[in-house]
Amino acid sequence: MTNWHEVDNNAKTWINEAAERIRASFPKTLDIQTKSNPNDLVTNIDKETEQFFIGKINATYPEHKILGEEGYGDKLNKHAGVVWIIDPIDGTMNFIHQQRNFAISIGIYENGVGVIGLIYDVVHNELYHAVKGKGAYLNDKKIPDLEKVPVSNAIVGISPSWVVENKRFDYKLLSNLVKDIRGTRSYGSAALEMAYVATGRIDAYISLRLAPWDIAGGAVIIKELGGLVTTLTGEELDFLTAGPVFVSKPGLHEQILTNYLQPENL
Numbered sequence: 001m002t003n004w005h006e007v008d009n010n011a012k013t014w015i016n017e018a019a020e021r022i023r024a025s026f027p028k029t030l031d032i033q034t035k036s037n038p039n040d041l042v043t044n045i046d047k048e049t050e051q052f053f054i055g056k057i058n059a060t061y062p063e064h065k066i067l068g069e070e071g072y073g074d075k076l077n078k079h080a081g082v083v084w085i086i087d088p089i090d091g092t093m094n095f096i097h098q099q100r101n102f103a104i105s106i107g108i109y110e111n112g113v114g115v116i117g118l119i120y121d122v123v124h125n126e127l128y129h130a131v132k133g134k135g136a137y138l139n140d141k142k143i144p145d146l147e148k149v150p151v152s153n154a155i156v157g158i159s160p161s162w163v164v165e166n167k168r169f170d171y172k173l174l175s176n177l178v179k180d181i182r183g184t185r186s187y188g189s190a191a192l193e194m195a196y197v198a199t200g201r202i203d204a205y206i207s208l209r210l211a212p213w214d215i216a217g218g219a220v221i222i223k224e225l226g227g228l229v230t231t232l233t234g235e236e237l238d239f240l241t242a243g244p245v246f247v248s249k250p251g252l253h254e255q256i257l258t259n260y261l262q263p264e265n266l
């Protein structure tokens, strides 16, 4: 039987250590490389941070699996047992250009179900965390459950890329939504945008393509607060493959799905 209390404590200790190492890197020159395209960036610190977590997890929990963005973990095609889903730096472009607005994101899942979610805003020293069934917290402060909000009062996290012509989606679905809501925000870190939905700073977050490590930690926190994390058609995510993601307060989720994300609403 997994001692989840101990896993949670260890994860928090390691995330604090990793954050300290990231802060210590600020005065140093980064080694920056590109991945799938010239704007898909990775640094030596992304890689070292992932390796740091993998070293700790393997030494303490050799039976646990790891799905990490930079590929130093396991290759998984199904969820079985305990899986740590890790984004060592979510918001790498912000990390490089701004040295802020990025986070470490960790979701710990058991047989595909999220048990622990951690998002650490390294620069602001803000740890958003939840254990399934035990509430969600920002540092030591309990986060209240999410409340309903009408579309007309909603602020939605959405990248401008998704409201202009793009190869993944009929952008008019989202531009109709953008016309009706109170405002949009784009922070450049999916994990932080989920933390902001959790704390009510924004009301929903939509992306056409996110990977499991972008959202695994945030999904545990959002669900613990009564929010929803689904595909753009309202289906459950598998936390193994990349795809569209719709995070929202309750009520608003249903309104947006019904009134905006149906092809007949065009």
Ligand code: IPD
Pocket: 041, 069, 087, 089, 090, 091, 092, 093, 159, 187, 188, 189, 190, 191, 207, 209, 210, 214
């Ligand atoms: C990215 C950020 C960004 C989102 C991208 C992600 P990364 O993660 O979360 O906000 O729009 O889709 O890939 O590459 O900085 O870890």
Ligand code: CA
Pocket: 087, 089, 090, 091, 190, 213, 214
């Ligand atoms: Ca990411």
Ligand code: CA
Pocket: 046, 069, 087, 088, 089, 090, 091, 092
């Ligand atoms: Ca990353």
